[in-house]
Amino acid sequence: MKKERGPMWKKFLSKFGIGAAKVDLVLHRPHVRLGETLEGEFLLEGGSVAQHIRNLDVVLQLEVHAEGKAYRRTAAVIPVASSFTIQPGERKVLPFSYALPLHLPISRPTVRYTFVTRLDIADGADAYDQDAIHILPPTALEQVFSALAALGFREKATSGSITPHGQEFSFFPTSEFQGIVQEVEFFALVEGEGVRLYMEIDVRHGFGGEREMKRELLITHEQLRDSATAARLLREAIEEAVWAAGAFGQLSGHPLATPHSPIYSHPVGHYPPVHHSHHGGHGWAGAIGGFAAGMLAGMVAEELLDDVIDDVADGLDVDDWFDGGDGFDGGDWL
Structure with a gap:
């Protein structure tokens, strides 16, 4: 018979991301025009133990290809929530909305974008999610x-x-x-x-x-x-x-x-x-x-x-x- 892991063991494993909370950004559409607002939801799922979340934010990452190399830079950091606790197995849904400024470059073969979602977990390995986004011309x-x-x-x-x-x-x-x-x-x-x-x-x-x-x-x-x-x-x-x-x-x-x-x-x-x-x-x-x-x-x-x-x-x-x-x-x- 399989022995149930104790709370201390679960908490220890969660520090390495095993049985820890997860996050998933679900966009309503994978493309948006400059000047428009992109919307979606964050789906959060608690792990095997209660965990304190310091921050939930999204980084809009710009990737430019030139001279045979790829250069990645942060185009925007979008704060979503901070200082909350997610219980074991708990499910949370948080709204996401971001208006794209008109001075960003639009997507082209040499210009690409990715939303990188980070769940900053206190005393544990952070959880991440990545979603490609295509920015259309206005x-x-x-x-x-x-x-x-x-x-x-x-x-x-x-x-x-x-x-x-x-x-x-x-x-x-x-x-x-x-x-x-x-x-x-x-x-x-x-x-x-x-x-x-x-x-x-x-x-x-x-x-x-x-x-x-x-x-x-x-x-x-x-x-x-x-x-x-x-x-x-x-x-x-x-x-x-x-x-x-x-x-x-x-x-x-x-x-x-x-x-x-x-x-x-x-x-x-x-x-x-x-x-x-x-x-x-x-x-x-x-x-x-x-x-x-x-x-x-x-x-x-x-x-x-x-x-x-x-x-x-x-x-x-x-x-x-x-x-x-x-x-x-x-x-x-x-």
Whole structure:
């Protein structure tokens, strides 16, 4: 007959996690948009002995892959409960709610998130739980992605990388702009009025060369709700960049340009003005991924993204970028 373990033995084993309390975070959904609130419950189960819980908290862990390495940093620590006792076999359910700030980077192949739940047990081994979470772009930014897709642009595999200024998104043409535009890169700031894009449009120039044309474009929420309008505004900004680059390098003679290509769609003077202020007063801190940019600049500047992070040491800000600083490799303003 099996002998029942005594209370002292059970308490001893619980110090090593055997027969100790457990915790499980159950999310209502495994994905959430920036700016939205993620909800769920904590399921706590007491072990074989009563245990005092010092703290229950959740760490939102950011993992960035770059240069063949993975870097993990804490994006947020979310306190849930503190100083309570869970009895043997007791079951507790506690609510979980967390609003994602807009300055976090969104999930991409090189950017991943995990919720790490920790049950801090006094005089015992802590209990842990891990849950992957996929952070989607805010609706306004997703509408920008859709408008680019309508123009035949596809997101590059390396899009979403973390730079000193925020999260940089990269798209390449597959249809009408193919052979004329190399790629379109941009940072995005979600504002009350809409989405502000800081764009660099790499236009093919000469034989094997390219010109980097910078644009600042604000698309309002009302314009974004009309997909055709959003696509038209992006098209006009890209076409104007193509024209401006061509004025310096005879782009109209590009061998891949045809009368049906966008550079022939309108006369040069047809384009409506696109706002591009040299001193707009906008900081990078509010950009999508701005949190990670500041965090990585301060914590892993010497090893992560060495080829671009040096700009941070020079105090580069949005005004430097507009004044032709190193933020976008000295591209040309239209």
